[in-house]
Amino acid sequence: MIGNLFRTALFHCLLAAVAGIGATASAQTLALVGGKVYVSPDAAPLDDAIVVTANGVVAEIGSRSEVKIPSDARVIDCTGKTVVAGFWNSHVHFTQEVWKNAGSAPAAPLQEHMREMLTRWGFTTVWDLGSDRSDTLPLRRRINSGEVPGPDIHAAGSIFPRGGHPAYLPPEMQLLEAATSDEAAQMTRGYLRAGLDGMKLFTGSFKGSGKPVVNMDPAIAKAAVDVAHAAGKPVFAHPQNMAGVEAVIAAGVDIMAHTVAGEPVYSPEQLVRFKQQGIALVPTLSLFAKLPVGPDIARRLVATTVNQVKAFSDNGGPVLFGTDVGFTTYYDTTLEYELMHRALSARQILASLTTNPAQYFKAAKKGRVEKGFDADVVVLDGDPTADVTNLAKVAYTIRAGKVIYQKP
Numbered sequence: 001m002i003g004n005l006f007r008t009a010l011f012h013c014l015l016a017a018v019a020g021i022g023a024t025a026s027a028q029t030l031a032l033v034g035g036k037v038y039v040s041p042d043a044a045p046l047d048d049a050i051v052v053t054a055n056g057v058v059a060e061i062g063s064r065s066e067v068k069i070p071s072d073a074r075v076i077d078c079t080g081k082t083v084v085a086g087f088w089n090s091h092v093h094f095t096q097e098v099w100k101n102a103g104s105a106p107a108a109p110l111q112e113h114m115r116e117m118l119t120r121w122g123f124t125t126v127w128d129l130g131s132d133r134s135d136t137l138p139l140r141r142r143i144n145s146g147e148v149p150g151p152d153i154h155a156a157g158s159i160f161p162r163g164g165h166p167a168y169l170p171p172e173m174q175l176l177e178a179a180t181s182d183e184a185a186q187m188t189r190g191y192l193r194a195g196l197d198g199m200k201l202f203t204g205s206f207k208g209s210g211k212p213v214v215n216m217d218p219a220i221a222k223a224a225v226d227v228a229h230a231a232g233k234p235v236f237a238h239p240q241n242m243a244g245v246e247a248v249i250a251a252g253v254d255i256m257a258h259t260v261a262g263e264p265v266y267s268p269e270q271l272v273r274f275k276q277q278g279i280a281l282v283p284t285l286s287l288f289a290k291l292p293v294g295p296d297i298a299r300r301l302v303a304t305t306v307n308q309v310k311a312f313s314d315n316g317g318p319v320l321f322g323t324d325v326g327f328t329t330y331y332d333t334t335l336e337y338e339l340m341h342r343a344l345s346a347r348q349i350l351a352s353l354t355t356n357p358a359q360y361f362k363a364a365k366k367g368r369v370e371k372g373f374d375a376d377v378v379v380l381d382g383d384p385t386a387d388v389t390n391l392a393k394v395a396y397t398i399r400a401g402k403v404i405y406q407k408p
């Protein structure tokens, strides 16, 4: 009997996990009325439009005369506002004290911190690039059950080079260092078996200012990449310096999780390889702008990293928005948008938040506000093509048709 109950409960958990039932079961019908809607970053906006969401997806979209508001819908007045697809932050961490024991901790502080760090900035999907999975995976379950309002979390497991414990992480923190290709392959298998969605390799590790960077042997990195790719999982890298970028290229890593501050712009040869291999880039520009290095050095770091983003994007490479929040406590995304705007148009920045990650991570029903797509939607107070910092002025964040943030 107990065995049966257990199996039944397990079956329901599995079913809920597979179908995402928890995230959508309580989603009511919403009607976003009167806003300017960008279906995608490259489309002309629809003015005075109506978007209806039901059962977690976009059910209708069109002009006020075309779309009928269902009688049971919660109407959200979007007059003067702009509606875009839900944002991705492709570089976050759930490592702060508040996430400890996230499986059993009270929901209220989790919800509050989630709001400060992510949902009030419009994020409906995030990539966690390194945390304690015994916190992050239960947190994800509680979010997906509807208990804690939050984004869809994808989590990556980290591997460091031997002797590559970074200076900015507490020395007592247990990190996996791979000394051989076999170890890297084994560690990757272990992470994927534990339920993680990808990998992050420290192809370069910061040991402190004035000390040499510890780079990962590309053959060791490649062993991890091969295991992850065989399982259909993406691999991120923290490159740290140009040798780390070379290791990304040689090992077949998919995504650079940072630009490389303090290094020159990517070489023409590197840009050719990025293009050939379909490598993506997460800028994290405000992270470097906020380093405690004094204004002159910070300005120089920003100038070089902005140039890297520009060269990368002009070369046709996919830029994926990401800020490293959770490691940094600088949650406000305004500065990141301002810095990105030195290299990219507002529409390119919107693409880095929506269509680029959806395409790159093969989320076929995300990234656009389109009939049949997931109802992941952000309502902004203003049009980002008029002022890019409007991307940070979020009135509502809606995930799978559920309001997970509403501006007070």
Ligand SMILES: [Zn+2]
Pocket: 091, 092, 093, 129, 324, 327
């Ligand atoms: Zn990070």
